[in-house]
Every structure is written in C-alpha cells, then in structure tokens.
Amino acid sequence: MSGLALAILGFAALLALMALRLPIGLAMMLVGGLGYIQLNGLDPFLNYIRTTPYQIFANYTLSVIPLFVLMGAFAERSGLASDLFKAAAAFVGHRRGGLGMAMIGACTGFGAICGSSVATTATFARAALPQLRRYRYDPGFACGVTAVGGTLGILIPPSVILVVYAISTEQNIAKLFKAALIPGLMAAAMYCITIAIMTRLDGTLGPAHDRVPWRDRWKPLFGIVPALLVALIVVGGIYGGVFTPTEGASVGAFIMLLIGVVRRTLGLSEIKQAILQTAETSAMIFAILLGAEIFNAFLALTQVPTAAAEMIAASGWQPYTVLIGLLLFYIILGGVMDELAMILLTLPVFFPIVTALDFGMLPDDVAIWFGILVLIVVGIGMTCPPIGLNVFVVASLARDVPVTRIYRGVLPFVLSDIIRLGIVVAFPVLTLYLVRLLD
Numbered sequence: 001m002s003g004l005a006l007a008i009l010g011f012a013a014l015l016a017l018m019a020l021r022l023p024i025g026l027a028m029m030l031v032g033g034l035g036y037i038q039l040n041g042l043d044p045f046l047n048y049i050r051t052t053p054y055q056i057f058a059n060y061t062l063s064v065i066p067l068f069v070l071m072g073a074f075a076e077r078s079g080l081a082s083d084l085f086k087a088a089a090a091f092v093g094h095r096r097g098g099l100g101m102a103m104i105g106a107c108t109g110f111g112a113i114c115g116s117s118v119a120t121t122a123t124f125a126r127a128a129l130p131q132l133r134r135y136r137y138d139p140g141f142a143c144g145v146t147a148v149g150g151t152l153g154i155l156i157p158p159s160v161i162l163v164v165y166a167i168s169t170e171q172n173i174a175k176l177f178k179a180a181l182i183p184g185l186m187a188a189a190m191y192c193i194t195i196a197i198m199t200r201l202d203g204t205l206g207p208a209h210d211r212v213p214w215r216d217r218w219k220p221l222f223g224i225v226p227a228l229l230v231a232l233i234v235v236g237g238i239y240g241g242v243f244t245p246t247e248g249a250s251v252g253a254f255i256m257l258l259i260g261v262v263r264r265t266l267g268l269s270e271i272k273q274a275i276l277q278t279a280e281t282s283a284m285i286f287a288i289l290l291g292a293e294i295f296n297a298f299l300a301l302t303q304v305p306t307a308a309a310e311m312i313a314a315s316g317w318q319p320y321t322v323l324i325g326l327l328l329f330y331i332i333l334g335g336v337m338d339e340l341a342m343i344l345l346t347l348p349v350f351f352p353i354v355t356a357l358d359f360g361m362l363p364d365d366v367a368i369w370f371g372i373l374v375l376i377v378v379g380i381g382m383t384c385p386p387i388g389l390n391v392f393v394v395a396s397l398a399r400d401v402p403v404t405r406i407y408r409g410v411l412p413f414v415l416s417d418i419i420r421l422g423i424v425v426a427f428p429v430l431t432l433y434l435v436r437l438l439d
Contacts, residue, residue, distance in 0.1 A: 003039070003302035010035045010298060014345075024341045025284070028291030035298035048297065056293055057286065060246070061167055066282040067249030068158050071234075071256050072114035073274035075227070076123045078260035083223030084109045085128040090217045097199035097206035099135055100145040101192045103128050107149035108188040109224065111156030112231035113252065115163075116281070117339075117382050121150025121390045125397040132206075139401045141198070141205040144383075144409020147390040148191055148417075151379040154339075155184040157235060158245065160285070161378055164340060165371045168292075168347050171364075173245045174238050178434040179368045180375060183424050187379070190416045198412055226259040239438055285340065292344035299348055319357035320425070323370075326350050327377055327421065334381015339389070342381065343374055365432055372431045373424060380417045383410045 010031050017027035036045045056062075075081070088102035095101070106128065107120055114120050125146050132142040154161045157177035166173040199206040234252035237243050243251065260266025266274075333342050354370045355363050382390045385407050395403045424430055 004304055004307070006035060006038065007299060007302040007304040010295070010302075014295070018341075023284075023287070025287030025289075025291035028288070028295040028341070028345070032291065032295030032298040036294065036301060039298070039301040049294070052293060052297075053290055056290060059167070061163075061173070062286075062289075064163055064173070064246040064249050065160055065285055066278055067246065067253050068115040068160055068163070069281050070274065070278040071230075071249060071253040072116050072119050072153075073277045074253060074256040074260055074266065074271075075110065075113045075230075076119055077270040077274055078226075078256065078263060078265045080113070080224070080227045080259075081106065081110055081123045081127040083220065084227055085124070085131070087220040087224045089131070090212045090220045093135075094208050094211035096203060096208050097195040098208060099128075099132050099137065100142070100195040100199070100206050103132065103145050103149050104152070104188055104191045104195070107152040108156055108185070109227050109231065111152040111154070111184070112158075112235055113227060113256065114153050115158045115160045117150050117153040117161075117379070117390060118393055120153030121147060121393045122397070124149060125394050129394070129398060133398075135209045136204075136207055138205045138409075139398070140405035140409035142409070143391075143394045143398050143401050143406040144411075144413065145191075145195065147383050147388070147394045147406065147410050148413040150390045150393070151382050152184065152188060154382075155180065155187050155375060155379050157181060157184065158238070158249065159375065161339060161343065161375055162371065163245070164285070164289070165343060165347070165374060168344060169351055169367055169371070171367050171371065174241075175368055175435050175439070176371050177235070177238055177245065178438055179372050179431040181434055182430050183372055183376060183420070186420055186423070186430070187376075187417070190420055191413055194412050194416045226263070230255050230259070239434075288340050288344060292341070295345065296348045304349065319359050322357060323354065323359075323373075323425065326354065327373060327425070330374065330377040331380055331384065331418075334377060334384055339378040339381055343378065347374075359428070361428065361432075365428070365435075368435060369428045369431050373421070376417065376421050376424060380414060380421070384414060 014027055014031045017031065018024060033045060036048070084106035085102055088105040089099055092098040092101050103124060107124055110120055110123065129142060129146050133139065157180045159180060162176045162180060163173055165171070166176050195206065230252055233255060234248045237251070238245055238248045257266065330342070330346070355366055359366055361369070382388060388407070388410070391403060391406050391410065395401065395406055
C-alpha cells in the first residue's frame, strides 16, 4: 500500500473512532501507532515510543498550559465573571441588546485571565445567561450570545490554543499573544455591532431594561479591579518583556488565588476543585499532544506533508488562493472536530505549505499571521453546526432551549466572524502591528 493510501486510510480510521466517541488522544495514538508499525516495523516503533513521551513532556514551555488553566479555574470560582457582567450591564444594559453587549464585554475581560473557550462559555452560562433570560431576551439569541462570547476565551490572549500552536510550529509565544490582541478586540467589537443590528431589526431579541442612575454605576466598577489588575500584570508583563509567558502564568495564578482568598470566594473546597479541574484539563491536553505526535510521526513516514507542500508550490496557484482554500477546509473541519485535535492534525501538512508560499513577508511573519488566522477559524468552529462545542456547553446548562434554536442564534455571529476573517486575511498588518511595535 502506498504512503498516500495509508495516510488517507489513517484519517478515515481516526474520524471513525472519533465518531464512536473514543477519546481523541487515544484514537490518534492507536491509529498513528498502527500506521507507524505498518510502515516501519514494531521494533522501531517501540524504540520511538520509549523516548518520545519524555521528550515531549520534559519541554519547559509546556508548563505554561496547566498554569494558565489553573489561573482560569481560580478566576471561574472567585466570582469575577459575575462582577465583570454587572459592571458592564450597569453602563449599557438600558440599551436594546445592552445586556448582550455586557456579556461580550465581560467575556473579553474574562478571556484575558482565562485562556479557555469552554471554561469561559460555561462560566458565563452560569453567571450571566440567567440574567439575560430574566430580562426577557429571546432564549435562542441569549444562548447564541453566550456561545460566541465564550470564544473570546481563546481569541483574547493568553490563549491555550496559541500556546499549542507556538509549541507545534516552534514560534515565539509572546509574539503570538501580541499578534492576537487586535483581532481579538475586533471580534468583541463586531459581536457588539451584530447584537446592535439584530436588536434593531427585532426588538424582542434583546429588550432594554431600566437605566441605572449614574451614582449607582460606579460601585460595580470596584468589583472588576482585581480582574483588571491580573490582566494588566500578566498580559502587560508578557508584552513588556518583564517576564516570560510561563512566568506570567505562574504570577497570574498566584495573584488570582490571593484575590479569591482575600475576597473569601475561594475556600479550601473551591481551591481543591480548581486544582482537580486543572489536572483533568491538562491531562486531556497532554494526551492529545502525545497522540498528535505519534500520528504526525506516522504521517511523516508516509511523506504526505512534504509531497503536498511540493505539489502546491509547483502548481502555480496564487498564494492567497491556497490560503483561502485551507481556511475554508478548517471551517468545515471545525464543525465536526475538536479544535485542539484539528490544529495538531493539520499543522504538519498545512504549515509547510503556507510557509513555502510567497506573501511578500518574512517567513516568521507569515507563521505568526497564519497562527492568528487558524485561531479565528478555530473560534468559528466552536460555534458552527453540526457540532460547535460551545453550543453544546450552553445547551447542557440551558436544557429548555433546543440546540437548533441556539444554532439560529449564533448564525449572525458566524457571519460576523467570516467578515473579520476576510479583513485579517486582506490586511496582515492587523496581526503584525503590535508585534513590530513592541518587539
């Protein structure tokens, strides 16, 4: 059997195992291991697997993942999400769609201290979605706002997905964080514009509530000072070169723990739950990383990534034509596959293709720009049917709202995402400006 045929068979087997609900990391290990043995033999595979896990997990850079997850877990249990939402609602809640905009603003602030889309979605589905429902927001629209707001957990740095991308492609994590800030803020702004347009077209989607007197608007702001402090120290410290992303994550986790203890919102039980959640999430991510490494080793033996890159480079297709084709494939794939598995499976094939194309930029700039584009399409995949993980997270907490109704609620925001993707593709400077300015 040829390498190409075996690679196609491997991808088909992997998708079949995922459809059968086998854990993604285990599925990649199984298919990759069997493919490796088929191409190279059992003894070479045993030698490979004897050293590979240690080489992967002994990487110091990987320590940033559990630290950012821990910081987000402490933030989730310390009540900061509710404080962020109340502060934003006090200023814009009296407008049509104002509470929805408050949700987006709060998710933006929370994303700067969390780094996880699912955690952000689950947190605000519990903390703010009941408020939207209480003020007679359309259930599908309210759930849709919550689902897309959750994607800001990965679009606003720090982002676990960007860390994984940086490690997989050997890029600088701090530069990727800088590059993600403007597109992430664009996402928040365009979501708010979408809410404003939708509620103008149909006032029943997001009715206004009573205006909060000015003297009462400032009190909720004191509750968000801790969140702003953590975001300023962590993100500002990384951008300013005060400390590395790993150091920033450890400092952020410690400060978030301290804030929770001082506010008396983090007791021993909550701390234990946060640590357990961090261990479970980190173990899942590391299992996927190991599975992807084994599967990618199998792909490398088939020589499909190299052959694909050479074929496209020799095809004479315009670089932007190739890029748009890859991004469309990502959007389709994101509707049926976990975002972390998706980028780990595709990067060995797609990254060499993109970096071999001439976009009139330095290779390092292309790598950073492509990383942000991947981040955007991953965010789209978190809300796109037929899966859209964030949609199912919201549906699990709002059981009286049908999933199909939530999908209708997110569709206007998906259109907004596609427009933003087109803008970032057309103007790479949006991702590279801060990288060059702060370098």
